[in-house]
Amino acid sequence: MAKKSIKLSSTSKNNIVTYAILAAIFIFVEVWTATGNISSLFKGLLVPLCTYAILAVSLNLVVGILGDLSLGHAGFMCVGAYTGAFFSVLFKNSEGPEWLRFVIALLLGGIVAGIFGLLIAIPVLRLKGDYLAIVTLAFGEIIKNIVNLLYVGVDSKGLHISLTNSANLNLEPDGRMIIKGALGITGTPNDSNFVVGFILLVITVIVSLNLINSRTGRAVMSIRDNRIAAQSIGINIAKYKLIIFTISAFFAGIAGVLYAHNINSLTATTKNFGYNMSIMILVFVVLGGIGSTRGSFIAAMILTALPEMLRSVGDYRMLIYALLLIIMMIANNNEKIRSFEKRISLKKLIKTKKENRGGNV
Amino acid sequence: MALLEVKNLGIVFGGLHAVEDFNLSLEKGSLYGLIGPNGAGKTTVFNMLTGVYKPTTGTFSLDGKKLTGKSPVEISKAGIARTFQNIRLFKNLSAIDNVKLGLHNQMKYSTFEAIFRLPRYFTTEKKMNEKAMELLKVFALDDEWDTLADNLPYGKQRKLEIARALATNPKLLLLDEPAAGMNPSETQDLMDTIRFVRDKFDMTILLIEHDMKLVSGICEEVTVLNFGTELAKGKTSDVLNNPEVITAYLGD
Numbered sequence: 286m287a288k289k290s291i292k293l294s295s296t297s298k299n300n301i302v303t304y305a306i307l308a309a310i311f312i313f314v315e316v317w318t319a320t321g322n323i324s325s326l327f328k329g330l331l332v333p334l335c336t337y338a339i340l341a342v343s344l345n346l347v348v349g350i351l352g353d354l355s356l357g358h359a360g361f362m363c364v365g366a367y368t369g370a371f372f373s374v375l376f377k378n379s380e381g382p383e384w385l386r387f388v389i390a391l392l393l394g395g396i397v398a399g400i401f402g403l404l405i406a407i408p409v410l411r412l413k414g415d416y417l418a419i420v421t422l423a424f425g426e427i428i429k430n431i432v433n434l435l436y437v438g439v440d441s442k443g444l445h446i447s448l449t450n451s452a453n454l455n456l457e458p459d460g461r462m463i464i465k466g467a468l469g470i471t472g473t474p475n476d477s478n479f480v481v482g483f484i485l486l487v488i489t490v491i492v493s494l495n496l497i498n499s500r501t502g503r504a505v506m507s508i509r510d511n512r513i514a515a516q517s518i519g520i521n522i523a524k525y526k527l528i529i530f531t532i533s534a535f536f537a538g539i540a541g542v543l544y545a546h547n548i549n550s551l552t553a554t555t556k557n558f559g560y561n562m563s564i565m566i567l568v569f570v571v572l573g574g575i576g577s578t579r580g581s582f583i584a585a586m587i588l589t590a591l592p593e594m595l596r597s598v599g600d601y602r603m604l605i606y607a608l609l610l611i612i613m614m615i616a617n618n619n620e621k622i623r624s625f626e627k628r629i630s631l632k633k634l635i636k637t638k639k640e641n642r643g644g645n646v
Numbered sequence: 647m648a649l650l651e652v653k654n655l656g657i658v659f660g661g662l663h664a665v666e667d668f669n670l671s672l673e674k675g676s677l678y679g680l681i682g683p684n685g686a687g688k689t690t691v692f693n694m695l696t697g698v699y700k701p702t703t704g705t706f707s708l709d710g711k712k713l714t715g716k717s718p719v720e721i722s723k724a725g726i727a728r729t730f731q732n733i734r735l736f737k738n739l740s741a742i743d744n745v746k747l748g749l750h751n752q753m754k755y756s757t758f759e760a761i762f763r764l765p766r767y768f769t770t771e772k773k774m775n776e777k778a779m780e781l782l783k784v785f786a787l788d789d790e791w792d793t794l795a796d797n798l799p800y801g802k803q804r805k806l807e808i809a810r811a812l813a814t815n816p817k818l819l820l821l822d823e824p825a826a827g828m829n830p831s832e833t834q835d836l837m838d839t840i841r842f843v844r845d846k847f848d849m850t851i852l853l854i855e856h857d858m859k860l861v862s863g864i865c866e867e868v869t870v871l872n873f874g875t876e877l878a879k880g881k882t883s884d885v886l887n888n889p890e891v892i893t894a895y896l897g898d
């Protein structure tokens with residue numbers, strides 16, 4: 286019985302491939318940039334690429350792993366963006382290293398968004414399917430609208446907050462406005478860049494995969510697969526829903542901070558923080574194959590970069606874009622193709638198993 | 647004192663008395679059958695004993711601890727585990743992950759330890775893997791440890807469900823039609839396994855079954871339910887020869 290004790294499950298193998306793909310993407314972009322072949326338009330897309338990838342991977346936790354439909358992911362991104370940008374502008378001229386300020390902004394944005402995730406999850410614990418989708422959609426819209434009414438200024442007396450107009454802030458002459466209602470936040474330091482964004486994406490993927498392949502992740506997936514059976518073996522459904530909503534919102538918040546530090550003026554519109562964005566993130570997750578961490582970020586990256594890549598074909602751009610959407614959807618969600626992929630990997634699995642066992646069978 | 651004590655348990659669904667005045671006293675280590683025609687209320691009894699339904703009347707307790715009105719999670723923690731008539735596995739998870747979920751409350755580490763892959767994650771996962779493989783072996787499922795539950799053949803899915811239930815380390819195991827859909831040789835094999843589980847884990851088992859060969863083969867005693875009420879109760883061979891029971895099954 287000298288059977289090899291190291292047996293890799295198919296999930297562990299899958300994860301190794303995921304990390305390899307991430308490494309390949311990073312090297313590709315770095316080489317592309319270093320050789321100077323990258324267009325300035327593409328350069329401008331690098332941070333958004335990471336932002337959307339993080340958003341997709343984090344939404345996949347709720348939609349793919351927990352199996353709940355959430356349409357408010359952009360709301361958490363918005364909370365993170367405003368929190369992070371607010372902090373950075375507030376401490377823009379203070380002493381201390383810039384990287385530290387950015388790290389704190391990232392953490393703060395993530396944590397505040399995470400708290401919002403938790404607060405949203407508590408009342409919706411009992412909701413499922415369409416109802417949950419509607420409530421999360423409303424949450425996203427409410428956040429966006431509130432932020433548009435928010436005025437915050439600072440002076441020697443401290444912070445002043447108003448939900449009506451800037452005059453109500455009663456700032457001292459030396460004070461300055463930080464959040465200016467519909468005009469948002471201007472002058473956020475440009476701390477984001479591709480390397481930082483990519484590191485954050487890698488962290489998001491690591492946390493996601495570590496979570497999925499653990500006691501917690503299994504419990505969450507058991508709720509998705511069969512609620513009644515999950516309860517029958519003693520899984521506390523409420524607890525795991527709260528955990529996953531919080532973590533998912535945390536990373537959406539981080540993506541928001543990354544986004545906010547890549548642009549000069551931050552405003553909340555339907556396009557960036559409204560349901561349009563929430564649905565776009567959902568499209569990434571669905572097209573990447575629901576539940577697949579790897580699929581989520583690959584789909585986000587391809588679909589973000591694609592319009593740029595297709596610029597040369599001019600008017601046919603939207604046609605090709607639409608075709609690719611359809612192909613991705615079929616490829617990632619089709620039973621036959623999926624089982625075909627599985628068969629291929631199964632063959633490899635059997636091969637390696639035999640090799641592992643050597644002559645001891 | 648008996649392990650499971652059920653007194654006057656009953657439930658009404660919008661006027662329908664699905665189960666009425668159900669009484670049962672199970673000694674530790676017994677293998678007990680619950681039989682009756684379709685719609686007699688057998689599964690409903692299981693649903694009450696596992697907290698899926700709240701009984702309208704009566705009480706039940708395990709090891710002297712009153713469990714009436716408790717949630718499924720609390721009841722699972724108290725030591726009652728079950729399988730389902732229409733298999734409820736975690737389809738998209740591997741066989742071993744299904745069993746490891748059964749171990750969820752036996753072997754623990756926190757979400758924090760999972761995310762940061764702290765030492766307790768590795769030590770606990772190792773223990774979980776070993777224990778889960780051990781259980782899979784009992785049901786001859788160890789070769790399929792990495793197969794998705796959904797891709798297992800029917801008979802093996804039923805066995806995997808029992809393995810998952812056993813992983814919760816229960817005092818009482820409820821099996822709802824474990825042999826449904828199995829061919830005679832699979833059923834024979836299952837009977838041996840159930841007996842083995844009882845002996846090896848010193849388990850108390852209450853099972854619902856339509857296959858009389860299985861019931862008379864392994865159950866020492868049975869209760870017959872008909873239209874929600876107890877029709878007969880006692881030693882299996884006596885009960886199965888009771889004319890009233892035969893009429894209930896065959897109809898007048």
Ligand SMILES: Nc1ncnc2c1ncn2[C@@H]1O[C@H](COP(=O)(O)OP(=O)(O)OP(=O)(O)O)[C@@H](O)[C@H]1O
Pocket residue numbers: 659662664682683684685686687688689690691731
């Ligand atoms: N949730 C419910 N709401 C209303 N009626 C129910 C409910 N659950 C069960 N019943 C009814 O209670 C009765 C008993 O059902 P139960 O499933 O317990 O039967 P059973 O003995 O398990 O039958 P079978 O052998 O077919 O599985 C049936 O008439 C059923 O329709």
Ligand SMILES: [Mg+2]
Pocket residue numbers: 688689690731
């Ligand atoms: Mg039944």
